[in-house]
Amino acid sequence: MTSYFVRRFLLIVPTFIGVTVLVFVLTRLVPGGPIERMLQEAAMAGGDFAEATSGYDGLGGSALSDDQIAELEAYYGFDKPVLVSYVEWLGKVLVLDLGTSTRYNDPVWDTIKERFPISIFYGVATLILTYGVCIPLGIVKAIRHKTAFDNVSSALVFFGYAIPNYVVGIGLLALFAAHLEWFPLGGFVSDDFYALSGFGKVVDVLWHATLPLLAYTAGSFAVMTMLMKNSLMDNLAAEYVRTAIAKGMNFRRAVFNHALRNSLIPIATSFGSNISLILTGSFLIEKIFNIDGFGLLGFESLVERDYPVVMGILVISALLFLIGNILSDICVALVDPRVRFGSGESAQ
């Protein structure tokens, strides 16, 4: 069992190297790579081009100084052979030196790091909400298949699924924040957050988080709920459940003692991709609710052609994705002994 996890963790290394190669190649080969783009922007600073690209919120298009260009060139090692510069760049990435943001002039890692608490908060909250709702809901729907409850809840989750989450966000904002004024218009915390008591802080965060979380999760219930429902129904029809009932077990206990754990296997498999997707957020929702998370940072950096930040986010999300996958492998191995022990190695 331990050897399975060790093997799984060792696999991170080659995968991560693969990802970094891809990111690195992007910085080099994509037409209009960072240096070229920077030079262009610098040359056109104040001109039409800068005007056009800086329409976003007036921050972009700032001319790059020769120092900045030299710094970028040095960071990506444009003056050295590809292999050498890749290895050097990788070395920097490994110590979290991701270069300097051309927009903020801060180290990229610091810029990213600042957003972590917010993104992690929303990511984890969304995850808990999604699983907390979908698993029980899927179970009840499977047991009450084709009843009124099942049909109505299906209609609801698919309704949420059909509406894009930013539309849900705008709708909620318009109704509950602008019109009814039950919730704040945006932001992560109130301006007087630091003056609040401990409990007041919690309430404040939740008060700000309610609408965005609803917008985040409204669309994500459908897939997970139906996955849970179908998976449980498959297992309820499985022969080992019939065996359990033939032993004299009641249906309820057979569901919870036997079918449930088996039906969680596909849910555990999808856990990894969910965790990384959710951590990287959605820039539209972040934009609507004015939340300074990963999604917004990535979007603004793209618009501003703040390449070091874009690349940094790419590397970090790739790493998150890898970690997410490993987490889901661990989850699957925890619920499914066939993975842990391997189907072949039957003990003699």
Added chain:
Amino acid sequence: MAALLRVEELSVGFDTEDGFADVVDHVSFDLEAGETLGLVGESGCGKSVTALSIMGLLPKPAGRIHGGDILFKDESLPRIPPDRMRAIRGNRIAMIFQEPMTALNPVQRVGHQLAETFSLHEPGLSTETVTRRSLGLLEQVGIPAPEQRLLEYPHQLSGGMRQRVMIAMALASGPDILIADEPTTALDVTIQAQILELLRDLQRDTGMAIIFITHDLGVIAELCSRVVVMYAGRIAEQAPIGPLFTHPLHPYTRGLLASIPRLDDEPKTLLTTIPGSVPGIEELPSGCRFVNRCPFAVERCHGQAPVIDAPAPGRKVACHRWREVNAGDAEARST
């Protein structure tokens, strides 16, 4: 003496997309304590449905007993409340299934699944007692290194071992009846023989009655004292094992027997088979259901379902022409 289990005129049907389909029709047989009764018939003739009806395990809500009765020690199983049925199921009447590969929960240890049976019917046993009795059961069903097996997961066991575990679970509370629904069909021949021998030994040692379901008369011959032959949801013939093999009365039984390959057959001769195939539920003939495949069929067989005759004690046959069929036989023997 009253029989341990009486199946009386049992009729079972399923709700399907094209309406209600009768799959078991007026089936009656008795099971005495300690005997082994074989239930044979081609695939789809209703053997499993009969067994599941006894266990109260018909798929709900599609499957339904709509006629007849099943009496276990004078209790009507289809009519008792669910919690009473749960106390009988797995305790007094146990069942093992055809597919040992999927009949065990893949994510629970063998020991856990075995212990569960104890906890269901004898709650409050200490862990040590449960472990000791589990080990005893595994030994009884011939599983080597039982301590280790208790800690393993089903995928770590072979098919034969899994079926032994299933048998051990069924034996846990010393049932009066074991229903074995084609327990060896999915196993290879040598393992099959071992499992049959195990069942025979267990029956001798425990005195439980066994209903052994199979489509293989050869297997029946090795194990059973009495046989019920089913065809398309009805009973064709019922007889003690010896007379059934020496003097089959129903043309279907004769066909089944003729299709068993024998050692004294000329090598490389074609196997005899019964021509035609079992009619589907929608196309059941109105008279005798075997009529389209029967070499002895006459007008009457088409129009009218045969009544059940009892030509000798313990023998029953549902055929209009069993006398003529067997008279021909006697003639053939005497010439």
